[in-house]
Amino acid sequence: MTKKFSFVHEALALFSPENGLDEQTAANLLRHQLQAATWQEGLLNELAAMLHDDTTDWLSVVDNETFCMGEFEGPEDARAFVVRLLGPFVPSQFAT
């Protein structure tokens, strides 16, 4: 089984309870990862595309077979969580 690589999925996974990292360590690792231009552009572009795509399944973005980021009331709640968590790591013009 091969899954398509996802920057957003990998970034969220660092903060997931399944991964067992405290928030500070996970943030340090993501910042370290984003020093690579491929990651910076990749995460920005993928997240932007997901936010502009009305068909994005936000609940499965935060709750899937790899991790469950918590309890969410609906897709909007899940979407807001992702923006709140990953927004500080990408350029400010995006995090709106």
Added chain:
Amino acid sequence: MRARRGASSFEMLAVVTLVALGSVAAMHTLRDSVVRSVDAVRAAIESLSALNPGAFERGQVPATPASASATPSERAPDTPASRGEEGLGTGGKVLVGLAGAATGVAVGIGVTAGTAYVASLACGPAAPVCAGAVTLGLLGYAGYELYNGGFAQLRGAFGRVFSTQRASVADAFTVGATLGGIAYGAGASFGRGAALQRGLVARAARAGLEQRDAIARRLATAQAARAGTASQRIPGSGDAEHAIDELPRPGASDDLAALTRDPDAHTLARHGGSVTDEQLQYRARTGVAPDGSTLAGGKIPPISSAFNSDADAVRALAVARAEVQRKLATMPAGTTVVRIDPVDTGSVIGRGFRRIGSSNPNNHALLGPLQRLDNLTRVQGTFRYNPTTGTWDPITMFPAP
């Protein structure tokens, strides 16, 4: 995995070593030993009889006279010839030859296990290289002995044993030990014998590596104690001796050092061999890890687990790093942090507790009893590339179901 790869190298080296030993060490060392032993026993009996002929009938045990250990050259001129050099008939040849063969096999087993154990203990991951050096040394010794009269002596012994001539005890023993050693080497190279040989080598190598870890731990403990370093454990987490065991180990092997090398590493502090079941249960109920840390939002991880020993963590590291390399192939260039999903290590490495219900510790309605998980064989973790060492070092790594 490491032990299995090492076993195959050890096996070949040990077989070569045995053939060399069977033909040379048996010839000289064992031959001389047999001659000296037979002579010493005979001298002791004769001396005791001469000093006090009735002693054995009365149950007395006289002191051993100095002459009992006399070498053949030191004996009085009228002393009979060495029994080690006395002649044997066909029956004697067979009996002594069988004893020699058994000794040759025993030496083979001992050399195999001993080489694997000592090489692993002394050289750790480089054990096959050390075993190779030992083998080269033994081969050199064998060549030296053969060149300096050993070959003629061996040929003479075989000639006397496999002919109608009378052969000495030393001749028969030498021939038996030589054939026994060679038979062991050949048997250990094929089929069932090879499988047994691999098992023997793997067990001995594992024992050597574990002993090496234990020594490294003691050295690190002593060093930490000298430096007055404080424990990193939280109160109530176990006895002080174990707490010191959890400190970084500057004198330990590279793999063990790698577990604590990254500045953000917490594998041993939260999942190491000295983390107790009570600490795991506490984390599974409250979200507070053994080092006092918590996840974002105070969430409880679905599994709270620990390695059964630090040695298990080191073994799991090799498998985890291989998985990192596999996953890396699917990730973009420039990746420096890799998270791996659970991957099987092939052996039991730890245990843990699964929370039942919500990850929110304040949601008591959804919290249920903990489920104990024994015999965990998979490992999961997050790794960061270390440009200094060129290795992927764990930030966290833990047993997973």
